[in-house]
Amino acid sequence: MTTGLRERKKAATRQSLHDAAVRLAAEHGVEHLTVEAIADAATVSRRTFSNYFASKEQALLHRDRAHTVRLVELIRARPARESLMTAVIGAAEQHSAEFATDPAQEEGYRSLRLHPALLPELVATYAAAERDLAEAVEERLPAGPDTPLRAQILAATLLATFRVVGQTALERRERDAVDLLRQAITITREGFH
Template sequence: MTATTNPPAPGLRERKKAATRQALHEAAVRLAAEHGVERVTVEAIADAANVSRRTFSNYFNGKEQALLHTDYARMARLVELVRDRPAGEAGWTALTRAIEVSVAENADEDPSGGSATARSAATRRSPASWSGRTRWRSASCPA
């Protein structure tokens, strides 16, 4: 039996950056749900998160990226989990096991759907958001 070591906890700077990124994401989701994606500006998101436009730009390239932040992070993690599966494992089995791990990692989220529900409602109405998802899928899942 081998001992596993936990990675060191993130430092204060990393925690502050993560909190700012999350605040921007949550502001984007809330504003998009209230006003529609097309009517939300980067400036409005930055104001709602109490940061400058420049700070917003340090974290995201645009409002769609801020809105879909958790989707991008989850999909990147899922791709990583699939790639970490044993080489000889069948594709469907690898994907199933990776999804099981992903679900377990995200089990402590708001069971009511919380921001996922608001984000989904806002993005369904916005062609711009769908094109952002399509670009990510193309980049992360080459044929």
Template structure:
């Protein structure tokens, strides 16, 4: 009997269950915040809606705001994964454009959760802090990946990677917001047009 296969299966199942619980908590938090208002939203209500305990909630999220922004952070992290999937010999900017193209293609068609989250943030300015925190965490990951693709002897690599990462995520946010407000063409077209404006 191959115990390695059994262990891999068990670990894989456990991770899928964790991901499902995390997603259920996120959806409950976002849905309840929209339905009842952020001020009335409690961790207990989120846990009840997701059919888990208060303790289980704490194993996944530090607070209700973190639960609300889980989907946002996951979407941003997907960009880093898409960039990592690009061949190493592709120039940095080209790799970033291709990652953006793949990312936006997956989002084409208005995602109700994305729209709901944007409206929630507009209605509750206090959530901007948590949105920025989500961006900052992913910005560092993206910068690290970009820096790893730059020449090792480039003394400005770390700085260039940080600036490029910040500019890219800011452009993504602005393009996505524009697309939500003007969904007359695919997000991929809007995002790539916005990136070309930044690239000059």
């Protein structure tokens, strides 16, 4: 129980730092965002900030990392008998239900995260997500000499698909992107035939 409480407190502090970073970046611009300002806004010390994030960019992009980590967890939690695509769709449905957000708020966040100063951290975030997803994908593929390569290619393709689906859903102001994901996976499958 103590571990659970401790983990919830850590998650709450991490989220508070992220929320402060997003709010301050929206108000003053990414280029004026500082670690000190984020820590002050979240009412924690600079040292506490450093226990959670290595940089202001990491704090600002925490949502991306948290969402991809959770998606990988959900894929891994799907029954082993499911095909990779069934597991991905099932995980995406659950993920969508867990992370339902206001489209206007999501649009504001997406605009912030495209700031050129955040590009290196965004690339690092998605590289880590791709590695994690490749491991989860590999667990569902039949073992063979090309399995690691297949897993990496499929993970990269899935992440690109998630990104396009997310952007399309945002542009269309759709709250449920799972149908778009199904369409995108079908298009991807057909495109390789």
